[in-house]
Amino acid sequence: MTHGRLSFRSLYTQAQEQGFRLRVGVLALVVLLLFGLLAYRLYVLQVQRHEAFAQRAESNRTAVVPIVPNRGRIVDRNGVLLATNYSAYTLEITRSKVEDLEATIDAVAELIPISARDRRQFKRLMADSKSFESIPLRIRLSDEEVARFTAQRWRFPGVDVKARLFRSYPLGEVAGHVIGYIGRINAKEQEAIDDSDDAANYRGTEVIGKLGIEQYYERELHGQTGWEQLETTAGGFAVRRLSSRAATPGNTLVLSLDIGLQKLTEDLFGERRGALVAIDPRNGEVLAMVSKPGYDINLFIGGIDQENWDLLNTSIDRPLLNRALRGTYPPGSTYKPFMGLAGLESGKRKVDTIIQDNGSWTFGGHTFRSGHPNGPTNLRRSIVKSSNVYYYMLANDMGVDMIHDYLLPMGFGRRTGIDLEGEAQGVLPSMQWKRDTYKRPEQKRWYAGETISLGIGQGYNHFTMLQIAYATAMLANSGIQHRPHLGLGMVDAVTRHYQSLPQPPGVSLGYKPANVQAVREAVQAVTTEGTSRGVFAGAAYTSAGKTGTAQAVTIGQKERYNAAKLAERQRDHSLYMAYAPAENPEIALAVIVENAGFGAAAATPIARRVFDYWLLGRYPSEQDLAAVRQGKAGAPIGTPRRAADLQGDYERIAIPDLTPRELPWVPPQTGQPEPTVEPSSEPEGEEED
Incomplete structure (x- = not known):
């Protein structure tokens, strides 16, 4: 009886030991498999995808900033300037960085005059812009206004003074319907640009030809966008310039107009x-x-x-x-x-x-x-x-x-x-x-x-x-x-x-x-x-x-x-x-x-x-x-x-290889009476159509 009970216990103990060993083996196999998967993952990340992650890591500390080109000028057949550019300071707001927009504008207005027209124009531009885009609140700031705001810049996060190029039409209304004008790129135009082959060339560009010659010859006048590759900190601040390509200005367009x-x-x-x-x-x-x-x-x-x-x-x-x-x-x-x-x-x-x-x-x-x-x-x-x-x-x-x-x-x-x-x-x-x-x-x-x-x-x-x-x-x-x-x-x-x-x-x-x-x-x-x-x-x-x-x-x-x-x-x-x-x-x-x-x-x-x-x-x-x-x-x-x-009041530029047309001068004959024919109030010899 005693011997029988010992045998049974022995068999039971052996079964427990075998079950334990099996569980340990399975666990060891799972651990080994997990380590194998981990090793494989490390191999993929460290070897197979090394180059891709290296580039991503590099981009995390570098930034490519577009350099917008100067827009090409427009002149008439004799070199008279019809459209050109000038540089001026603007006061701009990035809405995503401003907590209370109206309060910020009111505070800025205490330093720099902001007219009701400026406010209306700003609100209109907001409708066509994204919150992270910088929108002009005032343009053509004087040097005194720039200095006054810069001294208080720390008070206005999201508000900056920027130097921008502006389009200018020296002759104003003359040939206005032909020349046309430029304006900020709207959503529809941006969508068309994104779908075109020229999308990369418009990175950073905010304006486009809207009408007339400015619109038809947009590609030639726009120029070629450049870029700067900058090393940045974790906070996104530029440390140094790594490489760059200068922007190419737009071509000067010569019109047949006199x-x-x-x-x-x-x-x-x-x-x-x-x-x-x-x-x-x-x-x-x-x-x-x-x-x-x-x-x-x-x-x-x-x-x-x-x-x-x-x-x-x-x-x-x-x-x-x-x-x-x-x-x-x-x-x-x-x-x-x-x-x-x-x-x-x-x-x-x-x-x-x-x-x-x-x-x-x-x-x-x-x-x-x-x-x-x-x-x-x-x-x-x-x-x-x-x-x-x-x-x-x-x-x-x-x-x-x-x-x-x-x-x-x-x-x-x-x-x-x-x-x-x-x-x-x-x-x-x-x-x-x-x-x-x-x-x-x-x-x-x-x-x-x-x-x-x-x-x-x-x-x-x-x-x-x-x-x-x-x-x-x-x-x-x-x-x-x-x-x-x-x-x-x-x-x-x-x-x-x-x-x-x-x-x-x-x-x-x-x-x-x-x-x-x-x-x-x-x-x-x-x-x-x-x-x-x-x-x-x-x-x-x-x-x-x-x-x-x-x-x-x-x-x-x-x-x-x-x-x-x-x-x-x-x-x-x-x-x-x-x-x-x-x-x-x-x-x-x-x-x-x-x-x-x-x-x-x-x-x-x-x-x-x-x-x-x-x-x-x-x-x-x-x-x-x-x-x-x-x-x-x-x-x-x-x-x-x-x-x-x-013709002396016009600003001209010399056009290489283009000879301006010289106006003739045929003086009126002297000694002859001036014509005295008056226009008829009725269509002489002509039917009333």
């Missing part, structure tokens, strides 16, 4: 509304591009304040609208030379085809008025006397779709491709256009009577002054088109060499030379026999042109136009298209003066002074300038001034 011509044209408009585009027909260079009224683009530096924005945005004169690029108007009789060319090219008319102009034309039981009869009328007489009947009949014979197909290549109803964003397409109607534009079935239908008014530049026709100038340049260049452009060339920021911007070659529209010449002879005769002869009396050069009077509101067929009975903004627009010299044109233009009446009364006198400036170097006398502004001018009066003598 700012003297631009300013003169703007002065000629005075307080009136309108637009003018002048082009060199030989190459498409835009010499002047005027939209009136304008605005001072310096207002947008750093963001425009609400008061000025409301004044500009709500003005009935719409100064923010670029009328030359985006304003569309019926062309009136300035359309007739192009309709005449289309009639010849389509075979619907010959140069010597004669129609009878009895002063009106009846179609489908409806009589289309024509003002006064011109009798037997061929192409030349139709343009010189501005016969409506000739073009009523031509439009009817061609039909709307044929008119569309022949006028579209000339530049009507399509964008020219100029180097500016936002160009309006205009309207050159067709049956398909009407079906696509209107909703109701009865509106979609094209009625034969609607075609008639198209022939005289009315009806659905609406074009920009750029398009009319583009077509005029084509006619001046005997049927060869050059794409209009403002960018003339670039001065490389590194090499300092000037390089012309490449332009596409001219395109021939394939017109028969005899047809083009017939129209050219007719528009030249307008200045010697037609409606613009009084304004161009005594000119020392030949020119060609066509006046136009376009309705701003519809006048019934049985009613007679009477400007005195209409509100100012309901009166007809005054238009003129022209080029000079007639034999070998150097400049072509289109001009409109809104609600100013007949073409010869307001638009044509402006064109005459533009040609005198460009071809003769003459600047109007003060008396003549005042008469043009008032719409009471004919041929120039008074003694013209030498245009070159009035």
Whole structure:
């Protein structure tokens, strides 16, 4: 019994020992496995991923700071500065570092004047910025203000004085619609930048071109961002610079504009509304591009304040609208030379085809008025006397779709491709256009009577002054088109060499030379026999042109136009298209003066002074300038001034490899009486379109 019990205990003890050994073995195996995993992890971290973690560790003690480049300057064809940069101190706040924003601003205002306008501007900028971004509260601080704040800087965490480059537009309102402006990058623009291939180049950049040339040539003007690699402490403070790459400034952009011509044209408009585009027909260079009224683009530096924005945005004169690029108007009789060319090219008319102009034309039981009869009328007489009947009949014979197909290549109803964003397409109607534009079935239908008014530049026709100038340049260049452009060339920021911007070659529209010449002879005769002869009396050069009077509101067929009975903004627009010299044109233009009446009364006198400036170097006398502004001018009066003598106030820079154009000087002949032709109050020889 005793022996049995001992055996049982022995067996039980042995079983316990074996179980213990098993548990110890398993535990040892687990520990060994864990150590193995730890060793493997150490191997991965220390060997396989050593380089990646070394770089991460290095980045924890280094910082790469972008160096924003200086923005490129903009100059005119003669080196006159239109956009440049200057350095100034700004007082800025980083919201994420400020506990009580309003209290901080109030405290800062005790040291440095902070106006209500500054506060409104700051709040507006906050809406487009992130909390960790530094936002200007005051710009252009004086040295005294900088010193005063710096002495108390410790009181204002999150508030700093920074030196920044600011954009400056020395000529203010002159060519403002063309130059455009820059502004802070908004969320939509930032998203587009982040999705582009140029995202890295905009690190640290806060502004971007918003409009005009500043927008279109953003890439060339922006430059190349540089960088500095700095060693930092654990708190993020810089200790020393490890390496760097300097920023490359943006290139200097040379425009085709002649700012003297631009300013003169703007002065000629005075307080009136309108637009003018002048082009060199030989190459498409835009010499002047005027939209009136304008605005001072310096207002947008750093963001425009609400008061000025409301004044500009709500003005009935719409100064923010670029009328030359985006304003569309019926062309009136300035359309007739192009309709005449289309009639010849389509075979619907010959140069010597004669129609009878009895002063009106009846179609489908409806009589289309024509003002006064011109009798037997061929192409030349139709343009010189501005016969409506000739073009009523031509439009009817061609039909709307044929008119569309022949006028579209000339530049009507399509964008020219100029180097500016936002160009309006205009309207050159067709049956398909009407079906696509209107909703109701009865509106979609094209009625034969609607075609008639198209022939005289009315009806659905609406074009920009750029398009009319583009077509005029084509006619001046005997049927060869050059794409209009403002960018003339670039001065490389590194090499300092000037390089012309490449332009596409001219395109021939394939017109028969005899047809083009017939129209050219007719528009030249307008200045010697037609409606613009009084304004161009005594000119020392030949020119060609066509006046136009376009309705701003519809006048019934049985009613007679009477400007005195209409509100100012309901009166007809005054238009003129022209080029000079007639034999070998150097400049072509289109001009409109809104609600100013007949073409010869307001638009044509402006064109005459533009040609005198460009071809003769003459600047109007003060008396003549005042008469043009008032719409009471004919041929120039008074003694013209030498245009070159009035160019001294502009700040210029020398452009290597670019020879500025010297203004000619052709003094007026002495011993001859000044022209006394007064502008007619009625459209002499021209129909009321």
